Amino acid sequence: EPHVAKFVYDFTEGNKDLKDLLGGKGANLAEMTNLGLPVPPGFTITTEACKVYLDSGEEPAALRDEVSAHLVALEEKMGKKLGQADNPLLVSVRSGAKFSMPGMMDTVLNIGLSDKSVKGLAEQAGDERFAWDSYRRLIQMFGKTVLGVEGDLFEDALEAAKAAKKVTVDTELEAADLKKLVTKFKKIVKTEAGRDFPQDPREQMDLAIKAVFDSWNGDRAKLYRRQERIPHDLGTAVNVCSMVFGNLGPDSGTGVAFTRDPASGHQGVYGDYLQNAQGEDVVAGIRNTVPLAELEQIDKKSYDQLMQIMETLENHYKDLCDIEFTIERGQLWMLQTRVGKRTAGAAFRIATQLVDQGLIDETEALQRVNGAQLAQLMFPKFDEDAKVEQVGRGIAASPGAAVGKAVFDSYTAVKWSRSGEKVILVRRETNPDDLDGMIAAEGILTSRGGKTSHAAVVARGMGKTCVCGAEELEVDTKRRRMTVPGGRVVEEGDLISIDGSSGKVYLGEVPVVPSPVVEYFEGRMHAGANDADELVEAVHRIMAFADRKRRLRVRANADNAEDALRARRFGAQGIGLCRTEHMFLGDRRELVEKLILADTDAEREESLKELLPLQKQDFVELFSAMDGLPVTVRLLDPPLHEFLPDITELSVRVALAESRKDPHENELRLLQAVHRLHEQNPMLGLRGVRLGLVIPGLFTMQVRAIAEAAAERKNAKGDPRAEIMIPLVGTVQELEIVREEADQVIAEVEAATGTQLKLAIGTMIELPRAALTAGQIAEAAEFFSFGTNDLTQTVWGFSRDDVEASFFTAYLEKGIFGVSPFETIDKDGVGSLVAAAVKAGRETRPDLKLGVCGEHGGDPESVHFFHEVGLDYVSCSPFRIPVARLEAGRAAT
Ligand code: ADP
Ligand code: MG
Ligand code: MG
Numbered sequence: 001e002p003h004v005a006k007f008v009y010d011f012t013e014g015n016k017d018l019k020d021l022l023g024g025k026g027a028n029l030a031e032m033t034n035l036g037l038p039v040p041p042g043f044t045i046t047t048e049a050c051k052v053y054l055d056s057g058e059e060p061a062a063l064r065d066e067v068s069a070h071l072v073a074l075e076e077k078m079g080k081k082l083g084q085a086d087n088p089l090l091v092s093v094r095s096g097a098k099f100s101m102p103g104m105m106d107t108v109l110n111i112g113l114s115d116k117s118v119k120g121l122a123e124q125a126g127d128e129r130f131a132w133d134s135y136r137r138l139i140q141m142f143g144k145t146v147l148g149v150e151g152d153l154f155e156d157a158l159e160a161a162k163a164a165k166k167v168t169v170d171t172e173l174e175a176a177d178l179k180k181l182v183t184k185f186k187k188i189v190k191t192e193a194g195r196d197f198p199q200d201p202r203e204q205m206d207l208a209i210k211a212v213f214d215s216w217n218g219d220r221a222k223l224y225r226r227q228e229r230i231p232h233d234l235g236t237a238v239n240v241c242s243m244v245f246g247n248l249g250p251d252s253g254t255g256v257a258f259t260r261d262p263a264s265g266h267q268g269v270y271g272d273y274l275q276n277a278q279g280e281d282v283v284a285g286i287r288n289t290v291p292l293a294e295l296e297q298i299d300k301k302s303y304d305q306l307m308q309i310m311e312t313l314e315n316h317y318k319d320l321c322d323i324e325f326t327i328e329r330g331q332l333w334m335l336q337t338r339v340g341k342r343t344a345g346a347a348f349r350i351a352t353q354l355v356d357q358g359l360i361d362e363t364e365a366l367q368r369v370n371g372a373q374l375a376q377l378m379f380p381k382f383d384e385d386a387k388v389e390q391v392g393r394g395i396a397a398s399p400g401a402a403v404g405k406a407v408f409d410s411y412t413a414v415k416w417s418r419s420g421e422k423v424i425l426v427r428r429e430t431n432p433d434d435l436d437g438m439i440a441a442e443g444i445l446t447s448r449g450g451k452t453s454h455a456a457v458v459a460r461g462m463g464k465t466c467v468c469g470a471e472e473l474e475v476d477t478k479r480r481r482m483t484v485p486g487g488r489v490v491e492e493g494d495l496i497s498i499d500g501s502s503g504k505v506y507l508g509e510v511p512v513v514p515s516p517v518v519e520y521f522e523g524r525m526h527a528g529a530n531d532a533d534e535l536v537e538a539v540h541r542i543m544a545f546a547d548r549k550r551r552l553r554v555r556a557n558a559d560n561a562e563d564a565l566r567a568r569r570f571g572a573q574g575i576g577l578c579r580t581e582h583m584f585l586g587d588r589r590e591l592v593e594k595l596i597l598a599d600t601d602a603e604r605e606e607s608l609k610e611l612l613p614l615q616k617q618d619f620v621e622l623f624s625a626m627d628g629l630p631v632t633v634r635l636l637d638p639p640l641h642e643f644l645p646d647i648t649e650l651s652v653r654v655a656l657a658e659s660r661k662d663p664h665e666n667e668l669r670l671l672q673a674v675h676r677l678h679e680q681n682p683m684l685g686l687r688g689v690r691l692g693l694v695i696p697g698l699f700t701m702q703v704r705a706i707a708e709a710a711a712e713r714k715n716a717k718g719d720p721r722a723e724i725m726i727p728l729v730g731t732v733q734e735l736e737i738v739r740e741e742a743d744q745v746i747a748e749v750e751a752a753t754g755t756q757l758k759l760a761i762g763t764m765i766e767l768p769r770a771a772l773t774a775g776q777i778a779e780a781a782e783f784f785s786f787g788t789n790d791l792t793q794t795v796w797g798f799s800r801d802d803v804e805a806s807f808f809t810a811y812l813e814k815g816i817f818g819v820s821p822f823e824t825i826d827k828d829g830v831g832s833l834v835a836a837a838v839k840a841g842r843e844t845r846p847d848l849k850l851g852v853c854g855e856h857g858g859d860p861e862s863v864h865f866f867h868e869v870g871l872d873y874v875s876c877s878p879f880r881i882p883v884a885r886l887e888a889g890r891a892a893t
Helices: 019-034 047-056 061-078 117-125 128-146 151-164 175-193 201-215 219-228 292-298 300-317 344-356 362-367 371-377 410-418 432-440 454-462 516-521 531-549 561-569 580-584 586-597 601-625 647-659 665-677 689-694 698-715 732-753 768-772 788-796 800-806 808-813 827-844 860-869 878-891
Strands: 008-010 042-045 091-096 108-111 237-242 253-260 267-275 321-328 331-339 389-393 395-398 401-407 423-427 443-446 465-468 474-476 481-483 489-491 495-499 504-507 553-557 575-579 630-634 721-726 760-765 783-786 849-852 873-876
Touching (some): 008 019, 008 061, 047 201, 047 237, 061 201, 128 151, 128 175, 201 237, 253 292, 253 300, 267 292, 292 300, 344 531, 362 531, 362 878, 371 531, 401 443, 410 423, 410 432, 432 800, 443 454, 454 465, 454 800, 454 808, 516 531, 553 561, 553 878, 561 601, 575 580, 580 586, 586 665, 698 732, 721 783, 768 788, 768 827, 783 827, 788 800, 788 827, 800 808, 827 849, 873 878
Parallel strands (some): 401 423, 443 465, 630 721, 721 760, 760 783, 783 849, 849 873
Antiparallel strands (some): 008 042, 091 108, 253 267, 253 321, 321 331, 389 504, 401 495, 474 481
16 A cells, blocks of 8 residues: 555644644644644644645645645534635644744734624624624735735724723624725735635635645744754644634633643632633733633633643643633633743752652752743842833843943943952943953843844853843933933943843843842752742752752862862862862962073072972862862963063063163063964964973972962861873873873972872863763773864864954854854764764773863753753853753663
């Protein structure tokens, strides 16, 4: 028997697991039908049919016949024919892809009405007004979404009809008014679309189906898919659903409901209801809705039935569901359900509530939350009880709550912040010239641009609060002011507050409250009875689930005892990256300068000798803070010029001194050194292991400091677990040389202190060559730590500081990548190098310890990748540790 493609499924044939084929809406309509819930009969045209249409430009030959067959079956079931003059069957045509997508065609209701059948409908319903209301809605929706007529033209005509009658709401228009409106609407269609509104019901249906297919490739839908990384070849399903009418009078209506509060997770009656209304009236705000609880008074029977159905759905989906329903003359109909969206806090609470109800287990609970939600809960927030004056709302581009004085240019931002002021940089949009100002500001506010605008991309990269595209704000950078709705003017220096999690903009200083979740991680808050405590309790329990499940260990990037202790409180199981360059700044800079300027071995050794005890003390503190846990210390990495004065500043100083005929010997030498060390491309220059190889004694001084500190801790009965990490290695020879010297120093210290230190020596893998020769490098390394920041830079040939500010916006907008490769690891490129290096390294040395210490270590999607390739740990900034723990747990389920 030849395989016959099946392009149409009756609602009785599908189920919720067929989202790929039937789309989300269709799969759930089928699921509800099969649960025995009251769903108006109908059928779903598959995404496969859509794909054929998109590929060939024509609907598959079999589709028309299949639709006809299903339509006949539907007509038989309903006892009336589509558009039948005396008793019309009406249907809605609804798009429904696997993921709901802005830009897809809106639903068209009341298909099947025509000049003839509108009269039949009136007669059947015994309600002329209703019939004409339904007809005018059809022409309006069909005209707008299928024929592409400007929607405002219909809206304006409706407004005009209301005004002529001196009424304010549509329900006050009578049959005669609506009849006139239908004539008007048809005229609009004729003029604008150049064709008559189709009177043939099947033609209406077919055109609507085709319009849904076509909307898959609309510009807005395409852009959305690129940004959200939704594949372009999924196609959309189309649902044809027999109409039920909420606009049949006061005993009819339409509503939306949640099975529990999407904000808190609490069980109860949440939703809105609107009497005598159809479709989206309830969310469109055309009339005031009533809270769902009032439905109990309006129609007790339907209310009770709805409550019963909500319980059935929760028990069935084992999750919060949202629902669309309609009541037609006392009869309840279910029109849609899906697992509902929720706030981050509610996600945690609902997951634990469902565990307590016995509906889901711990493993499933972990799938119900994610690291992004946890991260959101860890930002400080504006005090919800504070009196605020909101003046605008833009796109929540980078989370956080920032307060500061409004400044309108980068220069002022830098100047004011240097003198200790907190500022918010306000621009129409930002460009690379604003970078310094963005760094100096507490937050960034723009009136233009979306999630991929320069401001948004750069702020996210910096972890700085940003609201962009707040279009009601008129930013006048020339006059250094902005005008807010209502005409008030914010001058330079006026305080404003911006919420990067909600996009809201406020006048004045809104008080900021710390996150209860952070208070909990810091050990300053415990679960109790109030609302915040409930959240903390839920987070606490979910974290315990994650910790039980995860295989990946989580370490912190921390350079000092204070950060290390905080990391421990947040659950760090060690330090994966201690950057020693931070220990060379401040008042030690002079010693470093001396080291760099040293002409003779004696001079150099002297400065190293001075640095040694300081370094050692740093490590003693760090090792005691992390007693019993591994601490990976990276030897000096950055190019030396970073420790020297700025070249321009220094040149000016020297020139001035020379003009006074008083050149300062030391400054001249410094300037020479700066010139000598100046590099076109410092990122690819003298840094990392290369420094250790050309500056005698530098690395050995650091190794000695580590070893002596470890010995001191050991002799004090501590448990130091230091690991020495060599940065920027490209070939095993580099590592071997450094290693040999290090081993010797360690042996000396062991002998002198009578200790056995067992210091592991390993390397960063952050150059493509290191990854490609990982098998050789593992001969000399006891551990690898993937430095995915530099590895991303070197694999892509991107200088991060340059590219994020210059062309990432364009790349994101063109969809070249959906997210910056510095934010989420590029699995195909950088990731495949990591995977290959893991494999080669372990082949050489089966017990090779493997970790990652780039910023990706705290990024949810990347953590899953690192779990999959078999790393032992991820290391990230202390603040990201809970997120990494959670995601590591989720990855292991
Ligand atoms: P969306 O995806 O935008 O929610 P829907 O297809 O769910 O679009 O439809 C829009 C509105 O029309 C919803 O309120 C829905 O409940 C209503 N609706 C859709 N089909 C029917 C129908 N057959 N009878 C009555 N109302 C319907
Ligand atoms: Mg809609
Ligand atoms: Mg809907």
